Structures are given as structure tokens and as C-alpha cells.
Amino acid sequence: MRFLFDLFDFNGLNSLAAIDVEFMINSCVLSTYKIFSINSEIYDEELSAFVGDAFAEDARVNITQFIKWASETPEIGKFFDHIKRDLPTSKLSGDAVKGKLEGTILPKSGV
Numbered sequence: 288m289r290f291l292f293d294l295f296d297f298n299g300l301n302s303l304a305a306i307d308v309e310f311m312i313n314s315c316v317l318s319t320y321k322i323f324s325i326n327s328e329i330y331d332e333e334l335s336a337f338v339g340d341a342f343a344e345d346a347r348v349n350i351t352q353f354i355k356w357a358s359e360t361p362e363i364g365k366f367f368d369h370i371k372r373d374l375p376t377s378k379l380s381g382d383a384v385k386g387k388l389e390g391t392i393l394p395k396s397g398v
Contacts, residue, residue: 288354292311292353295307295308302348303347305345305348306344308338308341308342308348308353309334309338312337312338316329319370341356341360342356
């Protein structure tokens with residue numbers, strides 16, 4: 288999580304705006320789709336609502352707040368559990384992985 292936080296802290300303020308968190312999640316999900324050959328799209332409204340439910344639009348989130356949020360958000364945990372379990376030795380098709388990731392941070396209507 289620290290790696291992702293630092294990677295998306297473009298301005299070096301040691302904090303992320305809510306829009307930065309949204310961009311990070313979008314990038315991670317799109318990368319996951321690419322890795323697992325999933326042909327789906329991300330619904331910006333759902334992603335905005337997911338992040339907006341956690342952070343005020345004008346909030347700045349430091350690493351401690353970010354890790355606390357990520358560790359307490361079931362959808363984030365499910366997403367990383369599936370990635371850790373399936374990525375290194377996965378022989379699943381894109382559709383099989385797509386089904387397993389349903390209910391994680393991937394938007395439900397797009398999965």
C-alpha cells in the first residue's frame with residue numbers, strides 16, 4: 288500500500304487528494320483488467336461514489352489514513368486477496384478471474 292501511495296503522490300506532499308485516490312484505484316483496476324485479459328470497463332460514477340463515501344472531495348489523505356481506510360474497507364481486502372492468490376500461478380481465463388473479482392473494488396455493473 289505504501290508503494291501505491293508513494294507512486295500516486297505526484298506532488299510529493301505526503302498526502303493524496305480524493306481525486307488522486309480515485310485515479311489510483313482506476314489505474315490499478317485497469318491494470319488488473321489488462322493482466323487478466325478482462326474485457327470490461329470502469330464506471331466512473333461508481334468509482335467516484337466509492338471514494339466519495341470515504342473521503343470529502345477536498346480532503347487530503349496521509350499515508351496513515353490511507354492504510355487505515357484500505358485495511359478497513361472489505362472491497363479493497365477482497366480485491367488484493369484475489370490478486371495475491373491468482374496472479375502468480377493463475378491459469379484462469381479472464382472471465383473466470385472477472386467472476387472471482389466481483390464484489391471487490393471492481394464496479395459491480397461493469398463486472
